[in-house]
């Protein structure tokens with residue numbers, strides 16, 4: 001459920017008409033709803049109410065905007081970060097270091113040092129090579145890094161291949177069968193304190209069975225590791241719960257069913273459970289608004305050319321993802337169209353043969369469910385500056401990231417010294 005609804009016939013974000021925002025800041029622009037974010041935090045927490053003190057660490061990569069992170073920090077969430085940059089953002093937004101988990105296969109020694117100095121809660125280590133570096137960095141600073149190994153459970157999450165992370169050949173984690181040896185090495189290294197185990201099998205999960213299978217394997221591993229003498233105090237079950245994008249496909253399991261499954265599978269584990277939700281917290285809480293530049297005649301269907309491109313919202317070109325496109329002021333008429341951006345790539349296509357509200361040149365449209373993996377994945381391809389982000393709360397709204405002007409792109413480039421003196 002979200003707070004983007006028709007009121008008096010026009011699409012609103014909470015109590016603010018999207019057209020009012022578009023008129024003030026231009027298009028394209030991302031618009032987030034505070035009430036929707038807060039609602040999803042509540043729903044996710046309620047779903048885990050049967051668990052003792054779950055540690056919910058928002059996956060910052062889903063939406064790292066400072067206003068979004070501050071909203072989540074104030075709601076008590078921690079953060080799952082995958083880079084030094086995300087760590088800095090989480091700390092700047094007010095997330096206590098102790099509630100931060102650091103994931104990712106490519107942590108550099110510099111990023112490890114930054115996280116150790118900040119005093120983060122846990123490193124999810126993805127390889128023995130990383131483990132040795134982390135131990136050395138921590139020992140050199142006279143401390144011990146709290147660690148879990150991310151286990152690759154060899155489970156196919158059944159989602160899009162590019163966002164599946166738990167198959168044996170995926171780059172993530174260490175193989176389930178090598179876990180005992182890995183924990184033994186960790187116990188012997190000076191700069192580490194073993195805390196727990198971690199798993200994350202993928203994103204936009206629409207079936208609970210693969211997660212259940214992975215968690216059951218983790219439960220057996222916890223028993224084995226304890227039998228081998230390791231103190232296992234945390235189990236990080238990752239993120240990945242899907243959200244509805246396409247009304248024509250069955251809705252993904254809701255947080256309540258996910259929570260019930262987790263409570264059942266983890267009963268008796270005697271650990272603090274960690275969760276790393278991203279999409280399910282912010283996905284429905286954002287839209288990308290865009291203006292129809294023109295409607296171009298097509299062979300089978302007309303092309304609705306909008307002023308947003310694949311550089312602004314990459315998911316359709318990257319993952320063949322579906323975003324429902326709504327008219328901000330629907331007339332009631334409908335048609336079938338291709339929805340495309342202005343970028344010089346055929347991949348800059350948001351939808352083909354889409355049955356939708358009829359729109360015409362100059363109309364405002366909204367790409368729904370763009371709050372996760374939207375602005376954060378944007379780039380400047382075709383020399384298009386990053387688009388602004390707007391936060392709405394009730395009838396208030398504010399720009400929470402400025403539009404990047406072309407001058408900023410031009411200013412970042414320069415000529416090499418040997419070309420500076422020559423006339424152009």
Ligand SMILES: *Cc1c(COP(=O)(O)O)cnc(C)c1O
Nearest residue numbers: 059103203239240276277278279
């Ligand atoms: C991306 C990611 C998440 C969040 O995934 P969602 O599908 O947005 O919930 C959680 N943990 C890790 C390690 C990730 O890489």
